[in-house]
Amino acid sequence: MATITRVMAGRYRVDDLIGRGGMAHVHRGYDLTLGREVAIKILDRELARDTAFRTRFRMEAQAASRMSHPSIVRVFDAGEDSTAEAGGTPAEPVPFIVMELVPGDLLKDIIARGPVPTADAVRYADGILEALEYSHRAGVVHRDIKPGNVKVTPNGTVKVMDFGIARAVSDSSSTVAETTQIIGTAAYFSPEQAKGEQVDARTDLYSAGIVLYEMLTGRQPFRGDSPVAVAYQHVSETPLPPSEVHDEEHSAAELERIRALDPVVLRAMAKDPFQRFPDAVSFRTALDDAVAGGVPTKKQLSSLTSELYGPSPRHAQETARTLRQLSTDTTMT
Template identity: 45%
Template sequence: MPVNNARVESQVIAERYQLDTQIGHGGMAAVWRARDLRLGRSVAVKILRGEMGSARDEVERFRREAATLARLAHPNIVTAFDADTMGRTPFLVMELVEGRSLHQLLEAGPLAVPHAISIADQTAQALAAAHDVGIIHRDIKPANIMLTPNRTVKVLDFGIARLTDSPQAALTRTSAVIGTASYMAPEQAVGAQVDTRTDLYALGCVLYEMLTGNPPFPGGNALSMLHRHLNEAPVPPSALHSGIPPAVETLVMELLAKDRGNGRPPPGMCSGG
């Protein structure tokens, strides 16, 4: 199936899902708005890119994303409905989330503190639910956080999630560095073992960006950003943007602790302040 070609619009896959328009894409897959003809509802269909279909690790990682989402049921996490293959190409059917990504929202600049705290709190609740069933997201960033029109958070893209009860499930060696440099915890940056606190550091980076307009260590290439995550203390948010309450700043700095054994409060502590 030519999933990268606009002519796939209106094509029906698995005799059930009628593709409409492409609404997202990444290095591994494309996401389409579609119609579930059997249930009469709109859905999102994520399809592995054609050239990836022959890469065994990418196919397996894609399938594991489907299995990971199947373990999760939470109002702040996108819901998986179905997973199947068309020929040798796997696809994943998910809840269609209407709205904008946090990345798009931040293009206009920093958010009001109450709005930022609400988003961080909802994201923390999603992470707590994932952590409770042994799932570490490993790629929390504004592009993976959607906001519906009523400001409900939906955490997306568990494609590189790690299952703590199955070390092989990550499909990466312990020494492999995987994630997004602007939001990567120090232990993740050096390829060390990650745990739930790794996601909390990324959440701290996202909260910092919501409050100031930029992540803690902006600019430069990926290597320089990773070096700064490992070795530099972030500038306190209040030095970059006025009106940030001391309690909120304290929370941000705790989430961004280099040593995960000191700081990084558990999910659920982002409310209030």
């Protein structure tokens, strides 16, 4: 039996499925006009019937198409396809995005093999921050930085992808500062995302800190039985320093290198956005200094933890509000 080949917009051949997310699936594809391999991200047909989801998907294309940086997956084209369904019935338009096809492994698959060596973890984190430095200057906050949205190529280059929930920050009325919708992944939520509050670039830096923590330790700092439970911990719990969650296979030298990074990770993960690094450049500089500098004493680390997290400055009203917000949210994956 002959295989039916799907061609979108008369130009893009859709081949093997290579990934699936909360709102779309990604296929290997081929641009018949330019003769090159591509990745094609197609909105799930059921979601395509929802105007809000289609709008969000179009925003991804618009935001990502403005990005041109070695550490960000390039977007080549976007459109809608109305391929007829079985029986010849006209189908509703399904949005799609044509992207750069990036070889390599997802960072989440690399972490699944165990803690990442410190040198590699710092290099990957620096690549993520380099991408964020560029995107933030372009006025785009990612909002969903996580290992599943980071690709590491065979030569070690980091590529950040899926700006599908990004929102453009501009001087117009449609700024991120006026948007309070919770979108993202609970394990990497910033406290302000968990509470449904306004977000800015420091939200991405918090999530990047979580990713660095996970690379160094092989586990996420906050775990629970549900997204709500995990998000609550982002709001209320103090994380252990990465060096205290080290793998038994870590050598003494590697453990010292992790200890040197403890203050950087804890600063990035501060509950209060104003206590985090103000921008990606500052975060990158702190990483460089930690690698080149000495290991903090226990007293210094304890003092920093108290400064960033305090004894327990949370209030019952805030906690109740957070739980109500998260319990009704349907976007966490």
